Amino acid sequence: MSEKVISILGSTGSIGTQALEVCQAQGFEVCGLAANRSVSKLEEQIRLFHPKKVCIYDESCYEDLKQRVADCSVEIVTGMDGLCELASMDEATTVLNSVVGMIGLQPTLAAIEAKKDLALANKETLVTGGKLVLNAAKQNNVPIYPVDSEHSAIFQSLQGNEGNKIEKILLTASGGPFYGKTREELQSVTVAQALNHPNWSMGAKITTDSATLMNKGLEFIEAMWLFDLQPDQIEIVVHRESVIHSAVEFEDHAVIAQLGAPDMKIPIQYALTYPARKPCPGKRLNIFDYPTLSFAKPDEETFRCLKACKEAIRQGGILPTVVNGANEQAVALFLDGKISFLDIGDLVWSALQSFDNLDHFTLQDILETDQKARAYIRDLV
Ligand code: MN3
Numbered sequence: 001m002s003e004k005v006i007s008i009l010g011s012t013g014s015i016g017t018q019a020l021e022v023c024q025a026q027g028f029e030v031c032g033l034a035a036n037r038s039v040s041k042l043e044e045q046i047r048l049f050h051p052k053k054v055c056i057y058d059e060s061c062y063e064d065l066k067q068r069v070a071d072c073s074v075e076i077v078t079g080m081d082g083l084c085e086l087a088s089m090d091e092a093t094t095v096l097n098s099v100v101g102m103i104g105l106q107p108t109l110a111a112i113e114a115k116k117d118l119a120l121a122n123k124e125t126l127v128t129g130g131k132l133v134l135n136a137a138k139q140n141n142v143p144i145y146p147v148d149s150e151h152s153a154i155f156q157s158l159q160g161n162e163g164n165k166i167e168k169i170l171l172t173a174s175g176g177p178f179y180g181k182t183r184e185e186l187q188s189v190t191v192a193q194a195l196n197h198p199n200w201s202m203g204a205k206i207t208t209d210s211a212t213l214m215n216k217g218l219e220f221i222e223a224m225w226l227f228d229l230q231p232d233q234i235e236i237v238v239h240r241e242s243v244i245h246s247a248v249e250f251e252d253h254a255v256i257a258q259l260g261a262p263d264m265k266i267p268i269q270y271a272l273t274y275p276a277r278k279p280c281p282g283k284r285l286n287i288f289d290y291p292t293l294s295f296a297k298p299d300e301e302t303f304r305c306l307k308a309c310k311e312a313i314r315q316g317g318i319l320p321t322v323v324n325g326a327n328e329q330a331v332a333l334f335l336d337g338k339i340s341f342l343d344i345g346d347l348v349w350s351a352l353q354s355f356d357n358l359d360h361f362t363l364q365d366i367l368e369t370d371q372k373a374r375a376y377i378r379d380l381v
Contacts, residue, residue: 004272007032007092009083009107012041014202015098015121015147015264020045022269025281031091034083034099037061043068053089055082083107088114094272097122098147100205101328102370105129109363112136119271121147123222128321128366130225144226145271150219151226152267153245153258159275161250170247170255171223172239173298174199176211179238183302189341191334199242199262208331212344213298217309221320224313231314236306238296243285261285304345308352318358318369325373326351339381347377
């Protein structure tokens with residue numbers, strides 16, 4: 001048996017497939033794989049990695065998958081129960097949660113309750129359930145290793161600084177494909193344009209979130225929970241080159257940053273091999289490819305999703321769940337051709353204004369608020 005045994009939730013997505021490359025390079029055993037509905041890709045992964053159990057989230061894909069892998073000895077489960085089973089397998093030492101969206105919250109909690117090391121790529125987990133998740137992790141003594149490149153950079157910059165106070169975080173943002181554009185110029189943006197990210201290759205939901213800067217808003221909230229920060233301790237810096245992945249300023253005003261090629265395999269691997277650094281299949285940085293690095297403040301009036309996220313976490317309570325749910329619904333409608341690009345930010349902002357806050361809430365409240373926020377957007381459109 002290898003030193004680490006990994007269960008990967010979201011294995012057919014961008015993070016999941018790169019995580020499997022890392023597992024292969026490191027010789028880590030893979031005990032579980034979970035996908036939404038990419039049956040043929042999951043079949044390939046089953047044949048290559050021989051997991052004991054897999055989850056196909058969408059139940060309508062179950063029969064197809066079952067027939068395709070009838071000759072393999074793999075157990076197949078479905079739905080949210082299946083996803084939570086994959087998050088708490090006896091064999092697993094580590095769970096990588098890279099599912100897309102709010103559906104990642106319950107499997108995160110299941111992994112923590114089962115006392116698995118958690119490599120977390122699902123930012124909606126902390127955006128909606130930050131307090132629940134961190135309390136559960138503390139109670140169960142479970143470490144959370146960030147996979148998101150910015151949060152990994154912050155985590156890496158903090159190594160060797162136990163007990164040293166963070167003055168400020170510089171959270172870098174590529175600015176996405178529409179950096180510098182005005183609202184007028186963004187009126188006729190197409191789905192294809194929004195999905196054409198300059199530096200990072202990712203799935204459709206997160207690429208759209210990068211174009212609206214919602215992604216940076218979610219990361220802002222994620223950083224507050226992961227590193228126990230106040231909103232005014234986080235400065236968002238548009239850094240077009242995506243070479244500096246984020247930085248930490250300490251009380252003595254020393255700023256420690258992590259640099260690298262924009263390749264997710266590096267932060268994915270660090271989350272899986274921490275505290276060790278091992279040879280990685282990720283790209284090397286050639287610093288001479290970047291003779292100049294640029295830094296600017298984000299435009300929160302044009303990119304209202306970012307403003308909505310900052311306002312939601314400033315007020316706290318259940319409001320981050322409102323903006324997240326509203327955004328998930330709005331992005332789905334945009335990708336479906338039902339609303340315009342600018343509508344996303346306007347709808348998210350409108351949801352934030354329309355919901356009452358809740359200071360104390362349970363997992364059930366989070367799930368219900370998420371549904372209400374989605375319904376609110378569907379009713380408006
Ligand atoms: Mn990121």
